[in-house]
Amino acid sequence: MSAIRITRAGPLATLQDAGRPGLLRHGISASGPMDGAAFARAGGWLGAAGTTAIEFTTAGLSFVAEGSVSIAVDGGAFELSIDGEAKSWPARALLGAGSVVDIRPGPAGNYGYLRLDREIEVPLVMGSRATSSIAGIGGFGGRALRAGDLLPLGATLPRGRGQHPTPAEVADGPIRIVWGIHADRFDNAIRQRFVTDGFAVSSQLDRMGVRLGDPSQVFADAKILSLVSDAVVPGDIQILGDGTPIVLMRDHQPTGGYPRIATVVTADLDRFAQLRPGNQVRFVPVTVQHAEGLKR
């Protein structure tokens, strides 16, 4: 049986598949890739890919292929080398037994994906192999990957029609939002400044949420009351008691009791997830009708 032996994992590298939606009432958020589009692209390069990917973070990932295996990588922009030879990004490759893959920090993005032409054989937990960092379940023993982990691989999938990897077009411009379930709790002036003043991605970001810097103090004077809690969806922007905005991400808390001024539209959440600490963020409101029609 072939396997992937991890020799170096940046913090918070996890196994992710499409996630386990539908369990909010049980207290489980869906998890799944932080950049779902990049996850899908990496699978597309292979044509037929196992459902489960390694999601690695800015610091990258190194591993040894224990047995021959086809891989594809995408997401952000990382530096890739295979057996010491530099490769372009994104990439697809057939690894021989013993091949050494080294993914190093690159110029852009927080999350990259490694997909394989076979399944990563970890148990399904509630129908999914995704790691939930908030619940500590799924993936590889419910935890982040680290050096020394051996990921057993299943049988090779029937060959699919793959594609030559090409870099994705990087969209820019403001992050689109729809106004949130508590937008009416904020003064007009604050709502106005929320979309005119810029924010910055802070260094406090993980799969649960991304805290934003608020350099012009949009929320300094906002009265933040604790509310009766409601279910949370990915992209919800909560304003914490001290005025810090936090964008809740794929491993979000299942319910939230702080006011939510807005929710990032589904089509822009992958792009938002890839913004690095220090990157500027602007929000622009769109209608739900508009957001529903946007392609992911």
Added chain:
Amino acid sequence: MTDTLTPTLLPLGDRGLLIRFAETLSDDANRAAIGFAARAEAAGVRGVAEVVPNLVSVLLRYEPSAISFVALAGEVRLLVSAPGQPAAADAEHRVAVHFDGEDLSEVAGLVRLSVADFIAAHNAAPLRVLATGFAPGFIYCGMHPEALVVPRRGVVRRQAQAGTVLFAAGQTAITSTAIPTGWHVIGHTEFRNFDPAAEPPTTVRAGDSVKFVAS
């Protein structure tokens, strides 16, 4: 029974519709939310991927390729005003509690009872499960009578183990995983409401009744 409260319908992102029955927690609003969630589930609305009852609201997660927010809002209004079917029988759960929590005597003091009298008052009547979902298997039960209402603690405890019995705001809550909490710890229980290997992973539903007994 039809709901006497007219809910507010709000988008929650571009794939969610929130049906809010009230801005504050009340028994009526909570019953309205749980009742509506049951009806929405039974109706099986096209394009709805998930029905999530909350304390005073219900989230419908929908697939916009199958139904738009506007069309779903129309369906919801029909469901709200439709005569309700008799709800499925709510389950009853018996929860044995060791009343040995580190905040127990403080809580008893706050409500001016001896510890023994507090336990008796706490267990006097079955409670209703008001909501689930704050954490895996976590349940809120309420409402206690006014005389037993105490505020939350000022300081958050980093870790309450699975099976911790919590008390605040007129409610008793039970953890099924380790979580931080700002509630008073009044006891512990072997009762667990989360098994990731089971289908479904939790068995207690909002609307069920819980009878606490001292063990």
